[in-house]
Amino acid sequence: MSHRVFINDVAARDGFQIEPRWIETADKIAFIDRLSATGLAKIEATSFTSPKAIPNLADAAEVMRGIHRAPDIDYVALIPNVKGVERALSVGTDELNFVMSASDSHGRANLRMTADESLARFADMVVAAEGADVRLNASISTAFGCPFEGRVPADRVMEIVARIADLGIAGVTLCDTTGVANPLQVAALCEAVRTRYPGLDLTLHPHNTRGMGLANALAAWQVGIARFDAALGGLGGCPYAPGASGNICTEDLVHMFACMGVDTGVDLDGLIAVSETLPSLIGHDVPGQVVKAGKADRRYRLPAAIA
Ligand code: COA
Ligand code: ZN
Numbered sequence: 001m002s003h004r005v006f007i008n009d010v011a012a013r014d015g016f017q018i019e020p021r022w023i024e025t026a027d028k029i030a031f032i033d034r035l036s037a038t039g040l041a042k043i044e045a046t047s048f049t050s051p052k053a054i055p056n057l058a059d060a061a062e063v064m065r066g067i068h069r070a071p072d073i074d075y076v077a078l079i080p081n082v083k084g085v086e087r088a089l090s091v092g093t094d095e096l097n098f099v100m101s102a103s104d105s106h107g108r109a110n111l112r113m114t115a116d117e118s119l120a121r122f123a124d125m126v127v128a129a130e131g132a133d134v135r136l137n138a139s140i141s142t143a144f145g146c147p148f149e150g151r152v153p154a155d156r157v158m159e160i161v162a163r164i165a166d167l168g169i170a171g172v173t174l175c176d177t178t179g180v181a182n183p184l185q186v187a188a189l190c191e192a193v194r195t196r197y198p199g200l201d202l203t204l205h206p207h208n209t210r211g212m213g214l215a216n217a218l219a220a221w222q223v224g225i226a227r228f229d230a231a232l233g234g235l236g237g238c239p240y241a242p243g244a245s246g247n248i249c250t251e252d253l254v255h256m257f258a259c260m261g262v263d264t265g266v267d268l269d270g271l272i273a274v275s276e277t278l279p280s281l282i283g284h285d286v287p288g289q290v291v292k293a294g295k296a297d298r299r300y301r302l303p304a305a306i307a
Pocket of ligand 2: 205
């Protein structure tokens with residue numbers, strides 16, 4: 001088995017949304033432009049959410065207008081409602097990533113909507129996007145567990161996926177918002193969705209909050225999943241999910257697949273070079289490991305005593 005992998009880097013959205021310090025619009029644009037040179041399939045550049053809910057991304061339109069678009073990359077934005085669809089379309093976003101939560105408690109904390117209310121909203125959002133040259137995806141937060149309610153039943157997630165597919169949305173992302181999923185659980189749910197909806201573009205969005213992130217990505221890949229969300233440096237976290245922290249780290253994910261001989265289309269050295277700019281951009285160290293340890297083929301000089 002060696003199927004190719006497609007990576008959506010979400011650092012500029014999932015990462016920047018939770019940073020304690022404001023990142024200047026010009027710096028966000030320069031960061032995304034550098035990422036665009038590394039061969040990623042998608043870049044989630046921002047979100048068109050309420051600036052009161054997510055103040056860090058209040059400059060979404062300026063960011064989308066300011067970046068240089070690489071022709072092979074889809075530039076994605078996270079969208080909670082019709083107003084977000086309109087704002088995103090007005091600046092030529094390639095993919096609208098509708099967001100909802102599988103669990104009502106997180107949905108109400110994050111979006112002020114239950115899952116059923118979000119699904120009703122999605123129907124209006126699909127209508128608002130009709131006729132536009134844009135791809136639609138739906139992200140299901142807390143698909144593997146909720147920080148307020150605990151385990152989310154797989155049957156409930158399957159029901160939500162069915163309703164999303166009925167709306168004609170082309171892709172679904174299963175999000176482990178607070179990093180509670182384990183590899184067997186991920187493999188089982190991914191396989192169930194893939195088998196039931198073979199035409200749906202299925203993406204996994206793991207967080208590494210409890211150290212299971214790369215294991216979960218591997219488990220999904222082993223049951224045929226080819227699309228992953230990851231954030232450069234391992235940034236990321238939802239401000240409305242207590243205890244949430246970093247996404248899986250993009251360069252660590254690309255490095256793992258490279259070691260396995262799996263094509264990601266990504267220039268790993270280029271990606272590492274962009275990651276090295278993160279601490280000065282955001283003002284603190286980041287969790288990514290390969291940047292610190294070097295790639296697995298790094299060699300050290302033998303100690304002089306035994307050389
Ligand atoms: N873009 C910009 N402004 C928006 C907006 C959007 N997509 N949606 C709502 N607003 C504004 C409204 O215009 C209104 O502004 P006003 O107070 O100046 O009149 C205000 O936000 C409240 O609007 P309302 O429709 O009542 O929204 P709400 O307060 O119920 O909040 C959401 C609902 C979904 C807009 C908000 O919770 C949100 O943006 N959440 C995003 C959370 C998120 O991104 N989490 C991390 C990723 S998982
Ligand atoms: Zn996330």
